[in-house]
Amino acid sequence: MKNPRNTSDIIEAYLKKILEEHSMIEIRRTEMADLFKCVPSQINYVINTRFTIQRGYTVESKRGGGGYIRIEKVNISNRHQFLSQVNQLFDKELEERDAQGIIHKLYEEELLTKREGNLLLTIVSKAVLGCSEDEHAIRSAILHSVLERLSYEEKE
Template sequence: MENQNMSDIIEAYLKKVLNQQEKVEIRRSEIAELFDCVPSQINYVINTRFTIQQGYLVESKRGGGGYIRIIKVQLLDDSDVLDTMIEIIGKSISERDAQSVVQRLYENDIISKREAKLMLVAVDKTMYTGERIIDNQIRANMLKSMIANLKYEEPR
């Protein structure tokens, strides 16, 4: 654990809890106190590590009795998952979010390890011009096209 930063430790803790149950309700301040960090660190972890692309739905209620609920999303059939991923990608996607989408497809046995590697190469930042807005749009189009193609693939 020495090489892990605080975000990694908080993520690991929350995922451990989620492995025991499909949803968890937390209070930001309580988790921040548990890890001796600022509440914004908890927000950062939840916003970057528990996204729909990674298979989590996050709900929150602000105020005195507020909470953050993290729910592990259950996948339906492959076609529904692929449609959902295409919808999530939208018109633009960052390299990190694209990698999360590919990882999610691989973890759920929708794509093979080889397919995942090829998709990761296609979304890698070194394949693009360096103008972030345009790169993210091209990356989204490429990824959506690959995922849409998976819907019509012949079974092996």
């Protein structure tokens, strides 16, 4: 039996559902917290971990009395430019979670097949790279190479 989804998953699904119909939304952290009966910091957690540029979103926030959080889905009109931007998001080290987010976005944008994405997820996993002191550096090098290769193919 599948475990019920946690509050963070429910908040993420709610926001993504709205973003399917609108390319940009503005929310108030306290109103969202009241809606989901959670603390405002949980709203921050969801936004900071699940609505990242690696996953195809830009986030802008304004604090204060009339503050808001604006989430916008990035439209990818130029795949070569997108690949270049993603490649610049990280340097010489990359956490597994961030690599997974990038790979999922590449799949969503149809730059990878499901099979290719699953193979890459396996290759960059902690289960494979975790035995090395240079785990994050190796993961970064692998993903930089993949992005450069995909970018090269987009030019052709």
